[in-house]
Amino acid sequence: MYDALINLAYVVSAILFIFGLKFMSHPRTAVKGNLVSAGAMLLAILLTLLVTGVGAYVVAGLVIGSIIGIVLAVKIQMTEMPQLVALFNGFGGAATVFVAGAELLRPNTIGTSDVLLAAALSGLIGAVTFWGSLVAYGKLQELQMFKKPIDIPSVHLINAIMVMVLLLLIILMTGTGYSVLPYLLIVIIASVLGVTLVAPIGGADMPVVIALLNSYSGLAAAATGFVIENNVLIISGSLVGASGIVLTQIMCKAMNRSLLNVVFGGLQSAAASTGPAAD
Amino acid sequence: RYHALVASLTIFILAIFIGFELITKVPPTLHTPLMSGSNAISGISIVGALIAASAGDSWLxxxxxLIAVILATINVVGGYLVTHRMLEMFKPKR
Structure with a gap:
Protein backbone atom coordinates (compact mmCIF):
# COMPACT_ATOMS: atom_id res chain seq x y z
CA MET A 1 0.00 0.00 0.00
CA TYR A 2 2.74 2.42 1.01
CA ASP A 3 4.74 1.52 -2.10
CA ALA A 4 1.69 2.05 -4.28
CA LEU A 5 1.20 5.55 -2.84
CA ILE A 6 4.84 6.41 -3.50
CA ASN A 7 4.53 5.18 -7.07
CA LEU A 8 1.39 7.26 -7.51
CA ALA A 9 3.27 10.32 -6.29
CA TYR A 10 6.07 9.55 -8.77
CA VAL A 11 3.43 9.98 -11.49
CA VAL A 12 2.88 13.57 -10.30
CA SER A 13 6.60 14.13 -10.66
CA ALA A 14 6.55 12.68 -14.20
CA ILE A 15 3.63 14.94 -15.19
CA LEU A 16 5.48 17.99 -13.84
CA PHE A 17 8.52 17.04 -15.96
CA ILE A 18 6.30 16.94 -19.06
CA PHE A 19 4.83 20.39 -18.31
CA GLY A 20 8.28 21.72 -17.45
CA LEU A 21 9.67 20.70 -20.85
CA LYS A 22 6.58 22.07 -22.60
CA PHE A 23 6.92 25.46 -20.88
CA MET A 24 10.64 25.54 -21.58
CA SER A 25 10.16 25.54 -25.34
CA HIS A 26 8.34 28.92 -25.33
CA PRO A 27 10.23 32.14 -24.54
CA ARG A 28 7.54 33.60 -22.28
CA THR A 29 7.19 30.55 -20.05
CA ALA A 30 10.78 29.23 -20.18
CA VAL A 31 11.81 30.42 -16.70
CA LYS A 32 8.66 28.93 -15.18
CA GLY A 33 9.26 25.70 -17.10
CA ASN A 34 12.71 25.29 -15.59
CA LEU A 35 11.32 25.86 -12.09
CA VAL A 36 8.48 23.36 -12.63
CA SER A 37 11.00 20.80 -13.85
CA ALA A 38 13.26 21.49 -10.83
CA GLY A 39 10.24 21.05 -8.54
CA ALA A 40 9.50 17.70 -10.20
CA MET A 41 13.07 16.61 -9.53
CA LEU A 42 12.91 17.71 -5.90
CA LEU A 43 9.65 15.78 -5.46
CA ALA A 44 11.20 12.64 -6.99
CA ILE A 45 14.23 12.92 -4.69
CA LEU A 46 12.10 13.44 -1.56
CA LEU A 47 9.85 10.49 -2.45
CA THR A 48 12.89 8.28 -2.92
CA LEU A 49 14.27 9.36 0.46
CA LEU A 50 10.90 8.45 2.01
CA VAL A 51 11.48 4.88 0.82
CA THR A 52 15.20 4.52 1.45
CA GLY A 53 15.37 6.53 4.67
CA VAL A 54 17.73 9.45 5.17
CA GLY A 55 21.16 8.03 5.96
CA ALA A 56 24.02 10.36 6.95
CA TYR A 57 26.03 8.71 4.20
CA VAL A 58 23.50 9.61 1.51
CA VAL A 59 23.08 13.17 2.83
CA ALA A 60 26.86 13.63 2.64
CA GLY A 61 26.75 12.63 -1.03
CA LEU A 62 23.88 15.03 -1.74
CA VAL A 63 25.65 17.90 0.03
CA ILE A 64 29.00 17.31 -1.70
CA GLY A 65 27.33 17.06 -5.11
CA SER A 66 25.24 20.19 -4.48
CA ILE A 67 28.24 22.26 -3.43
CA ILE A 68 30.25 21.21 -6.51
CA GLY A 69 27.24 21.84 -8.78
CA ILE A 70 26.48 25.27 -7.27
CA VAL A 71 30.12 26.41 -7.39
CA LEU A 72 30.50 25.34 -11.03
CA ALA A 73 27.19 26.90 -12.12
CA VAL A 74 27.71 30.22 -10.31
CA LYS A 75 31.39 30.78 -11.11
CA ILE A 76 31.13 30.05 -14.82
CA GLN A 77 31.41 32.86 -17.41
CA MET A 78 28.37 33.32 -19.66
CA THR A 79 30.46 32.41 -22.70
CA GLU A 80 31.56 29.12 -21.15
CA MET A 81 28.06 27.78 -20.45
CA PRO A 82 27.86 25.30 -23.38
CA GLN A 83 30.94 23.41 -22.20
CA LEU A 84 29.63 23.38 -18.64
CA VAL A 85 26.42 21.77 -19.91
CA ALA A 86 28.61 19.18 -21.64
CA LEU A 87 30.42 18.51 -18.36
CA PHE A 88 27.16 18.16 -16.35
CA ASN A 89 25.77 15.89 -19.04
CA GLY A 90 28.86 13.71 -18.76
CA PHE A 91 28.41 13.42 -14.98
CA GLY A 92 24.79 12.34 -15.52
CA GLY A 93 25.97 9.65 -17.94
CA ALA A 94 28.64 8.45 -15.51
CA ALA A 95 26.02 8.25 -12.75
CA THR A 96 23.98 5.73 -14.77
CA VAL A 97 27.12 3.61 -15.28
CA PHE A 98 27.64 3.49 -11.51
CA VAL A 99 23.97 2.87 -10.65
CA ALA A 100 23.68 -0.09 -13.03
CA GLY A 101 27.05 -1.41 -11.82
CA ALA A 102 25.98 -1.15 -8.18
CA GLU A 103 22.71 -2.99 -8.90
CA LEU A 104 24.64 -5.85 -10.54
CA LEU A 105 26.77 -6.22 -7.39
CA ARG A 106 23.76 -6.57 -5.09
CA PRO A 107 22.89 -10.15 -4.19
CA ASN A 108 19.16 -9.36 -4.20
CA THR A 109 19.08 -8.17 -7.81
CA ILE A 110 16.96 -10.39 -10.01
CA GLY A 111 19.35 -11.55 -12.72
CA THR A 112 16.73 -12.11 -15.42
CA SER A 113 17.85 -11.37 -18.95
CA ASP A 114 15.71 -8.23 -19.32
CA VAL A 115 17.27 -6.65 -16.24
CA LEU A 116 20.76 -7.64 -17.41
CA LEU A 117 20.08 -6.22 -20.88
CA ALA A 118 18.92 -2.94 -19.36
CA ALA A 119 22.00 -2.83 -17.11
CA ALA A 120 24.30 -3.47 -20.08
CA LEU A 121 22.62 -0.67 -22.04
CA SER A 122 22.85 1.79 -19.12
CA GLY A 123 26.57 1.03 -18.83
CA LEU A 124 27.16 1.29 -22.58
CA ILE A 125 25.20 4.49 -23.23
CA GLY A 126 26.33 6.07 -19.97
CA ALA A 127 30.02 5.48 -20.70
CA VAL A 128 29.72 6.78 -24.28
CA THR A 129 27.93 9.86 -22.91
CA PHE A 130 30.54 10.49 -20.22
CA TRP A 131 33.63 10.26 -22.42
CA GLY A 132 31.96 11.89 -25.43
CA SER A 133 30.89 14.80 -23.22
CA LEU A 134 34.39 15.16 -21.77
CA VAL A 135 35.86 15.38 -25.29
CA ALA A 136 33.16 17.91 -26.24
CA TYR A 137 34.05 19.90 -23.11
CA GLY A 138 37.75 19.81 -24.07
CA LYS A 139 37.00 21.04 -27.58
CA LEU A 140 34.80 23.93 -26.45
CA GLN A 141 37.25 24.88 -23.71
CA GLU A 142 39.89 24.84 -26.49
CA LEU A 143 42.29 22.66 -24.52
CA GLN A 144 45.56 22.32 -26.41
CA MET A 145 45.12 18.66 -27.42
CA PHE A 146 41.67 19.33 -28.88
CA LYS A 147 42.55 22.50 -30.85
CA LYS A 148 42.30 20.65 -34.16
CA PRO A 149 39.91 17.82 -35.09
CA ILE A 150 41.79 14.65 -34.27
CA ASP A 151 42.42 12.44 -37.28
CA ILE A 152 42.14 8.79 -36.25
CA PRO A 153 43.01 6.51 -39.21
CA SER A 154 40.02 4.44 -40.44
CA VAL A 155 37.99 5.56 -37.44
CA HIS A 156 34.66 4.32 -38.83
CA LEU A 157 36.05 0.78 -39.21
CA ILE A 158 37.45 0.81 -35.65
CA ASN A 159 34.11 2.08 -34.31
CA ALA A 160 32.22 -0.60 -36.23
CA ILE A 161 34.45 -3.31 -34.74
CA MET A 162 33.93 -1.92 -31.24
CA VAL A 163 30.16 -1.86 -31.73
CA MET A 164 30.31 -5.49 -32.86
CA VAL A 165 32.32 -6.53 -29.79
CA LEU A 166 29.89 -4.60 -27.57
CA LEU A 167 26.94 -6.46 -29.11
CA LEU A 168 28.67 -9.80 -28.48
CA LEU A 169 29.37 -8.85 -24.86
CA ILE A 170 25.73 -7.81 -24.33
CA ILE A 171 24.53 -11.13 -25.76
CA LEU A 172 27.03 -12.99 -23.55
CA MET A 173 25.90 -11.05 -20.48
CA THR A 174 22.15 -11.42 -21.02
CA GLY A 175 22.43 -15.01 -22.21
CA THR A 176 24.63 -16.45 -19.48
CA GLY A 177 23.65 -14.26 -16.54
CA TYR A 178 27.36 -13.92 -15.83
CA SER A 179 27.45 -10.18 -15.43
CA VAL A 180 30.24 -8.38 -13.59
CA LEU A 181 33.22 -8.99 -15.92
CA PRO A 182 31.26 -8.49 -19.19
CA TYR A 183 29.79 -5.32 -17.67
CA LEU A 184 33.27 -3.96 -16.91
CA LEU A 185 34.42 -4.77 -20.46
CA ILE A 186 31.32 -3.10 -21.92
CA VAL A 187 32.01 0.06 -19.91
CA ILE A 188 35.71 0.11 -20.93
CA ILE A 189 35.04 -0.41 -24.66
CA ALA A 190 32.14 2.06 -24.63
CA SER A 191 34.48 4.61 -23.01
CA VAL A 192 36.92 4.27 -25.91
CA LEU A 193 33.99 4.49 -28.33
CA GLY A 194 32.79 7.71 -26.71
CA VAL A 195 36.19 9.29 -27.40
CA THR A 196 36.60 7.98 -30.96
CA LEU A 197 33.05 9.03 -31.89
CA VAL A 198 33.43 12.67 -30.81
CA ALA A 199 37.17 13.33 -31.30
CA PRO A 200 37.06 13.66 -35.12
CA ILE A 201 34.14 16.13 -35.07
CA GLY A 202 35.05 19.81 -35.41
CA GLY A 203 34.56 22.31 -32.58
CA ALA A 204 31.92 24.28 -34.51
CA ASP A 205 29.61 21.26 -34.48
CA MET A 206 29.95 20.70 -30.71
CA PRO A 207 26.59 22.25 -29.70
CA VAL A 208 24.83 19.68 -31.90
CA VAL A 209 27.00 16.88 -30.48
CA ILE A 210 26.17 17.95 -26.92
CA ALA A 211 22.46 17.97 -27.77
CA LEU A 212 22.82 14.43 -29.13
CA LEU A 213 24.80 13.24 -26.08
CA ASN A 214 22.12 14.82 -23.90
CA SER A 215 19.56 12.66 -25.65
CA TYR A 216 21.79 9.63 -25.00
CA SER A 217 22.04 10.36 -21.28
CA GLY A 218 18.23 10.42 -21.18
CA LEU A 219 18.11 6.99 -22.80
CA ALA A 220 20.72 5.75 -20.32
CA ALA A 221 18.53 6.97 -17.45
CA ALA A 222 15.52 5.19 -19.01
CA ALA A 223 17.56 1.97 -19.23
CA THR A 224 18.51 2.39 -15.57
CA GLY A 225 14.79 2.72 -14.86
CA PHE A 226 14.31 -0.78 -16.27
CA VAL A 227 17.11 -2.08 -14.03
CA ILE A 228 15.61 -0.75 -10.80
CA GLU A 229 12.02 -1.00 -12.09
CA ASN A 230 11.20 2.64 -11.48
CA ASN A 231 8.69 4.38 -13.73
CA VAL A 232 9.78 7.95 -13.06
CA LEU A 233 13.23 7.11 -14.48
CA ILE A 234 11.71 5.39 -17.49
CA ILE A 235 9.34 8.29 -18.21
CA SER A 236 11.67 11.24 -17.74
CA GLY A 237 14.59 9.39 -19.30
CA SER A 238 12.67 8.62 -22.47
CA LEU A 239 11.21 12.17 -22.52
CA VAL A 240 14.76 13.56 -22.60
CA GLY A 241 15.86 10.87 -25.07
CA ALA A 242 13.10 11.64 -27.57
CA SER A 243 12.90 15.42 -27.16
CA GLY A 244 16.72 15.51 -27.26
CA ILE A 245 16.72 13.89 -30.71
CA VAL A 246 14.10 16.42 -31.91
CA LEU A 247 16.14 19.31 -30.48
CA THR A 248 19.31 17.93 -32.10
CA GLN A 249 17.58 17.91 -35.46
CA ILE A 250 16.18 21.43 -34.98
CA MET A 251 19.70 22.65 -34.13
CA CYS A 252 21.16 20.91 -37.18
CA LYS A 253 18.59 22.59 -39.41
CA ALA A 254 19.38 25.99 -37.87
CA MET A 255 23.04 25.40 -38.81
CA ASN A 256 22.13 24.09 -42.27
CA ARG A 257 23.68 20.71 -41.53
CA SER A 258 22.27 17.23 -41.50
CA LEU A 259 22.73 15.04 -38.45
CA LEU A 260 24.46 12.29 -40.45
CA ASN A 261 26.79 14.89 -41.88
CA VAL A 262 27.77 16.04 -38.38
CA VAL A 263 28.24 12.55 -36.93
CA PHE A 264 29.98 10.85 -39.85
CA GLY A 265 31.39 13.78 -41.80
CA GLY A 266 33.57 15.04 -38.98
CA LEU A 267 36.74 15.15 -41.04
CA GLN A 268 35.23 17.05 -43.94
CA SER A 269 34.15 19.81 -41.60
CA ALA A 270 37.74 20.26 -40.36
CA ALA A 271 38.25 23.36 -42.50
CA ALA A 272 35.11 25.03 -41.17
CA SER A 273 35.98 24.46 -37.55
CA THR A 274 39.27 26.36 -37.38
CA GLY A 275 37.38 29.48 -36.35
CA PRO A 276 36.10 30.04 -32.80
CA ALA A 277 33.45 27.56 -31.71
CA ALA A 278 30.11 28.96 -32.77
CA ASP A 279 27.24 28.69 -30.39
CA ARG B 1 7.20 -10.89 -13.61
CA TYR B 2 6.91 -10.44 -17.39
CA HIS B 3 3.64 -8.54 -16.87
CA ALA B 4 5.72 -5.91 -15.11
CA LEU B 5 8.17 -5.80 -18.01
CA VAL B 6 5.39 -5.31 -20.56
CA ALA B 7 3.91 -2.53 -18.40
CA SER B 8 7.32 -0.83 -18.22
CA LEU B 9 7.82 -1.16 -21.98
CA THR B 10 4.38 0.35 -22.59
CA ILE B 11 5.23 3.33 -20.40
CA PHE B 12 8.60 3.67 -22.14
CA ILE B 13 7.10 3.73 -25.64
CA LEU B 14 4.31 6.17 -24.71
CA ALA B 15 6.81 8.51 -23.05
CA ILE B 16 9.00 8.40 -26.18
CA PHE B 17 5.97 9.55 -28.21
CA ILE B 18 5.26 12.39 -25.79
CA GLY B 19 8.93 13.40 -26.00
CA PHE B 20 8.75 13.58 -29.78
CA GLU B 21 5.58 15.68 -29.72
CA LEU B 22 6.58 17.93 -26.84
CA ILE B 23 8.94 20.32 -28.55
CA THR B 24 8.18 21.26 -32.11
CA LYS B 25 8.81 24.95 -32.71
CA VAL B 26 11.67 26.25 -30.59
CA PRO B 27 13.14 29.71 -31.31
CA PRO B 28 16.95 29.54 -31.78
CA THR B 29 17.64 31.61 -28.64
CA LEU B 30 16.09 28.83 -26.56
CA HIS B 31 18.12 25.98 -28.11
CA THR B 32 20.94 26.07 -25.56
CA PRO B 33 18.73 26.67 -22.46
CA LEU B 34 16.38 23.87 -23.53
CA MET B 35 19.32 21.53 -24.02
CA SER B 36 20.66 22.51 -20.62
CA GLY B 37 17.24 22.14 -18.96
CA SER B 38 16.58 18.69 -20.41
CA ASN B 39 20.12 17.72 -19.42
CA ALA B 40 19.17 18.51 -15.84
CA ILE B 41 16.13 16.24 -16.20
CA SER B 42 18.36 13.35 -17.28
CA GLY B 43 19.90 13.68 -13.83
CA ILE B 44 16.78 11.77 -12.69
CA SER B 45 19.16 8.81 -12.41
CA ILE B 46 19.75 10.37 -8.97
CA VAL B 47 16.73 8.31 -7.87
CA GLY B 48 18.55 5.11 -8.82
CA ALA B 49 21.73 6.44 -7.21
CA LEU B 50 19.95 7.11 -3.89
CA ILE B 51 18.48 3.60 -3.90
CA ALA B 52 21.87 2.03 -4.69
CA ALA B 53 23.65 4.12 -2.04
CA SER B 54 21.18 2.96 0.62
CA ALA B 55 21.73 -0.69 -0.28
CA GLY B 56 22.11 -2.64 2.93
CA ASP B 57 23.00 -5.89 1.23
CA SER B 58 26.35 -4.97 -0.29
CA TRP B 59 28.99 -2.61 1.03
CA LEU B 60 30.59 -2.23 -2.39
CA LEU B 66 27.44 7.04 -3.24
CA ILE B 67 29.73 8.02 -6.14
CA ALA B 68 26.64 7.94 -8.38
CA VAL B 69 24.75 10.17 -5.90
CA ILE B 70 27.53 12.78 -6.01
CA LEU B 71 27.77 12.73 -9.83
CA ALA B 72 24.00 12.85 -10.33
CA THR B 73 23.59 15.65 -7.77
CA ILE B 74 26.17 17.76 -9.64
CA ASN B 75 24.18 17.12 -12.82
CA VAL B 76 20.85 18.05 -11.22
CA VAL B 77 21.80 21.05 -9.06
CA GLY B 78 24.34 22.50 -11.48
CA GLY B 79 22.09 21.80 -14.46
CA TYR B 80 19.02 23.63 -13.12
CA LEU B 81 21.10 26.51 -11.79
CA VAL B 82 22.99 27.12 -15.02
CA THR B 83 19.75 26.86 -17.02
CA HIS B 84 18.19 29.47 -14.75
CA ARG B 85 21.19 31.76 -15.29
CA MET B 86 20.90 31.37 -19.08
CA LEU B 87 17.19 32.21 -19.02
CA GLU B 88 17.80 35.24 -16.77
CA MET B 89 20.02 36.65 -19.52
CA PHE B 90 17.05 36.92 -21.88
CA LYS B 91 14.80 38.70 -19.40
CA PRO B 92 15.76 42.38 -19.91
CA LYS B 93 15.57 42.07 -23.69
CA ARG B 94 11.96 40.89 -23.69
Missing part, protein backbone atom coordinates in the same frame (compact mmCIF):
# COMPACT_ATOMS: atom_id res chain seq x y z
CA UNK B 61 27.26 -1.49 -4.10
CA UNK B 62 26.50 1.20 -1.51
CA UNK B 63 29.91 2.81 -2.07
CA UNK B 64 29.52 2.83 -5.86
CA UNK B 65 26.00 4.17 -5.29
Missing amino acids: AAFIG
